[in-house]
Amino acid sequence: MPPKAKAAGRGRAPAKRKLAEEFPPGEVLTDTGKKTWKLGAPIGQGGFGLIYLADEDCGKPVGAEAPYVIKVEPSDNGPLFSELKFYMRAAKPDLIQSWMKSRKLKALGVPRYWGSGLHERGGKRYRFMVIDRLGTDLQKKFEECGRRFPRKLVLQLGLRLLGILEYIHDHEYVHADIKASNLMLSHSDPNQVYLVDYGLAYRYAPDSVIKEYKEDPKRCHDGTIEFTSIDAHKGASRRSDLEILVYCMIQWLCGRLPWEDKLQDPLYVRDAKIRSQENISEFLTKCFSSQDKPAEIQRFMEEVTSLGYRDRPAYDKLRSILQAGLEAIQAKDDGKLQFSPPVGGGVAAPAPAQVSTRVPESLQRPGGVFGDSPLSRPQALPSFLLARLGPGSHGVTRGPCGGPSSRPGSTKQKGQCLSPSETSVPASPFEVQLPPLMTDRCAPVFGHLRLRPVEVTSTSAGFLREPIGSAWM
Numbered sequence: 001m002p003p004k005a006k007a008a009g010r011g012r013a014p015a016k017r018k019l020a021e022e023f024p025p026g027e028v029l030t031d032t033g034k035k036t037w038k039l040g041a042p043i044g045q046g047g048f049g050l051i052y053l054a055d056e057d058c059g060k061p062v063g064a065e066a067p068y069v070i071k072v073e074p075s076d077n078g079p080l081f082s083e084l085k086f087y088m089r090a091a092k093p094d095l096i097q098s099w100m101k102s103r104k105l106k107a108l109g110v111p112r113y114w115g116s117g118l119h120e121r122g123g124k125r126y127r128f129m130v131i132d133r134l135g136t137d138l139q140k141k142f143e144e145c146g147r148r149f150p151r152k153l154v155l156q157l158g159l160r161l162l163g164i165l166e167y168i169h170d171h172e173y174v175h176a177d178i179k180a181s182n183l184m185l186s187h188s189d190p191n192q193v194y195l196v197d198y199g200l201a202y203r204y205a206p207d208s209v210i211k212e213y214k215e216d217p218k219r220c221h222d223g224t225i226e227f228t229s230i231d232a233h234k235g236a237s238r239r240s241d242l243e244i245l246v247y248c249m250i251q252w253l254c255g256r257l258p259w260e261d262k263l264q265d266p267l268y269v270r271d272a273k274i275r276s277q278e279n280i281s282e283f284l285t286k287c288f289s290s291q292d293k294p295a296e297i298q299r300f301m302e303e304v305t306s307l308g309y310r311d312r313p314a315y316d317k318l319r320s321i322l323q324a325g326l327e328a329i330q331a332k333d334d335g336k337l338q339f340s341p342p343v344g345g346g347v348a349a350p351a352p353a354q355v356s357t358r359v360p361e362s363l364q365r366p367g368g369v370f371g372d373s374p375l376s377r378p379q380a381l382p383s384f385l386l387a388r389l390g391p392g393s394h395g396v397t398r399g400p401c402g403g404p405s406s407r408p409g410s411t412k413q414k415g416q417c418l419s420p421s422e423t424s425v426p427a428s429p430f431e432v433q434l435p436p437l438m439t440d441r442c443a444p445v446f447g448h449l450r451l452r453p454v455e456v457t458s459t460s461a462g463f464l465r466e467p468i469g470s471a472w473m
Contacts (some may be wrong), residue, residue, distance in 0.1 A: 018048045020072050020126060028057050029070065029128055030378030031115035037070060037130055038062050049073035049080055054130060056365040067187075068114060069133045075118060075125040084129050086198040087113035090171035091131075099167055103458045109164045109194040132187075134194055140179035140250065141339045149252040151294065151343040155195060157183075158300075158322045159333055164195045165245070166315045169238045172208065176200045178244045180252070191337050202236045210310050224361050239307040242318070252296065254287050275277050278307045334444040 027039040040053030053066040073080040091113040098109050114130040138157075142149065149157075161178070168175055177200045186192040202454025204210060251257050259272040278302050284293050299321045307313060326332055446451035 020074055021122070022050060023052070024119065025062065027121075028361060029119045031117040031128075031130065034113055035115055037115065039066070039070060040066050043069065049077070053133070067133055069405055070128050070130050072119075072126050072128045075127045077127075077323070078169075080127050083117055083198045083201065084127070085203075086173055086201040087111075087129060087131065090168065090173055091294060095171070105163065106150065107189075107192050109160055109192060110167060111194055118143065130186065132194075134196065134227050135187045135190065137181050138183040138185070138193070138361040140178070141185075142180050145341045146340055147255040147284055148342055150340065151253060151329055153338060154249050154252045155296070155322045155325045155331075156337060157252070159319060160193050161195065162315055162319055162322070165238075165241050166313075168201075169196075169241070169313070171431045172203050173201045174199075174204050174236045174241050176202050176236060176240065176244075178241060178248060178304055185337075191335055193337070201463070208430070209305070237309050238313055239304060239309065239311065239432065242304040242307070242313055246304055247298070249297060249300075250284075250287055253297070258283070258286050259331065277301075277440075291325055293327060294328075296321050299324075366398065382385055 022042055025040055029037045029039065031037065033114070034237060036057035036198055037054050038057040038061075040055070042052050044049050044051040050072050052070050052072065053062050053064070054068045054070040055062045055066045058334060071080055071083075093112045093114070094114055095147055095367070096108055096110060097106070111131045111134065114132075116129040117129055119126045161183075165175070175195060175198065178195065178198060182195060182197045184194050184196050187195065256415055258276075259269045262268045284298055284301075288294070300318060303314070303321065
C-alpha cells in the first residue's frame with residue numbers, strides 16, 4: 001500500500017516555522033549597506049514574523065509618525081526571504097521613480113524597498129526588511145461598507161491595480177495573491193492604494209525569458225481559493241493576476257462570489273471558475289441582477305479570458321474598458337477614493353446561496369462535474385483501482401464539506417458530511433469517472449491547501465476512508 005498522503009495544514013506555511021521573538025523598542029539593526037535602523041513599537045504580525053515602526057537611527061526614539069516599517073522573521077523561515085527577492089529586484093526607489101517619470105505618473109502603488117539584512121539577538125539570527133509604512137487595508141474598509149463598494153470606487157481601484165500590475169509584470173513578476181487584505185491605503189494619502197505581500201510573487205520571466213507552462217511543485221496551489229486563477233497551480237502568469245483582479249472587482253460590487261458558499265471544496269471552486277469563463281454573460285447574470293450587470297466587467301473579463309499564457313496583456317485597452325465604465329455612470333477618476341456603501345441605483349447584491357446537502361446532479365451522471373465540455377472530457381478510473389473501491393461504489397460523490405463522511409446510521413454533529421446511505425446517488429453501471437490530465441486553462445485550482453488534487457480512496461459511494469493512491473485531475 002502506498003504511503004498515506006500528508007495532512008494539509010490550515011495556512012500557507014508549514015507549522016515547523018518559528019515565530020519571531022518580540023524586540024524591545026530602540027533595538028538597532030544594521031542592513032547590508034551598513035545603514036542603521038531603529039525599531040519602534042510592533043504594529044502587526046504576519047504569518048511568522050513581526051512588523052515594527054522604524055526610522056533611521058538618529059539618536060531619538062521612534063515616534064508614532066515613523067515613515068518606515070521593518071518586517072522581522074527568524075532567518076530559517078521562508079516567506080520573508082521569498083518576498084525580499086521581489087523587493088530587491090523590482091521595488092528599489094530609483095526603479096519605481098524612473099517608471100513613474102517615464103509614464104508621467106503621480107504615484108505607483110508598490111511599496112519601496114529601503115534595505116535589509118541579518119540581525120543576531122540572544123544567539124538567534126533574524127532576517128529583516130525595511131519598506132514604506134502604510135495605512136489600513138481594504139478588507140477592513142470592505143467590511144465597514146457592508147461588504148459592498150460603489151461602482152465608481154471599484155472601477156477606480158481596478159485602474160490603480162492595472163497600473164501596479166503592469167509595473168510588476170514588466171519587471172518579470174506576477175503577484176498571484178491579489179485581494180482586499182493585500183491592498184493597503186497610504187499612511188499619508190488615503191487616496192493612494194498599495195499592493196503588498198509578495199511572499200507568493202512568482203518570477204515568470206527571469207531575464208525576460210518566459211518560463212515554460214508546466215507544473216511547478218514548488219508553486220502548487222498557492223493563493224487564496226476564492227480568487228486564485230484557474231492556471232495558478234502550474235505557475236502563475238500575467239493573465240492569472242488579471243483573472244484574480246476580475247474576481248476581486250465582482251466581489252466588491254456584489255458582496256460575494258458565486259462559489260464562496262463551498263470554499264471547502266476546491267474541486268467545486270475550480271469547476272465553477274472554468275464554467276464562468278465558458279459563458280461569461282451567464283456567469284455575470286448569476287452575480288448581478290439583469291438591469292445592473294456592468295457591461296465593462298463583462299468586456300474586461302472577455303479580454304482577459306482571450307489571453308494566452310505568453311501574451312502580454314493590452315493594459316491600455318483594459319484601462320479604456322474601465323474608464324468607459326466610469327463614463328457610463330457619468331463619473332470620472334478624480335483621484336479621490338470614497339469608501340461608502342452604495343446607495344440607490346448601485347449594483348444589486350445576489351441572494352445568499354444556500355449550502356446544499358444533496359450531491360449535485362452533475363456528479364450523478366457519467367459526465368461528472370464537467371458535463372460535456374470539450375475542454376474536459378472524463379476518462380475512466382483504471383480497473384486496478386476500481387477493484388480496490390469494491391462493489392457498489394461506482395457512483396462518484398463528495399461530502400458537502402469536502403472531508404470524511406459519517407458512517408450510515410451514525411449521529412452527526414452540525415457541519416458533518418452526509419453518510420453514503422444519505423446521498424441521493426444510486427450505484428451506477430458506469431465506471432468511476434475522472435477528468436483527464438488537463439492543460440492550459442483547464443488546470444485545477446486549490447488555493448493555499450497544498451494537496452494532491454484527487455485522493456483515490458477505498459470508499460463507499462466515493463467518501464474518503466483509507467487513502468490508496470493519488471491521481472491528478
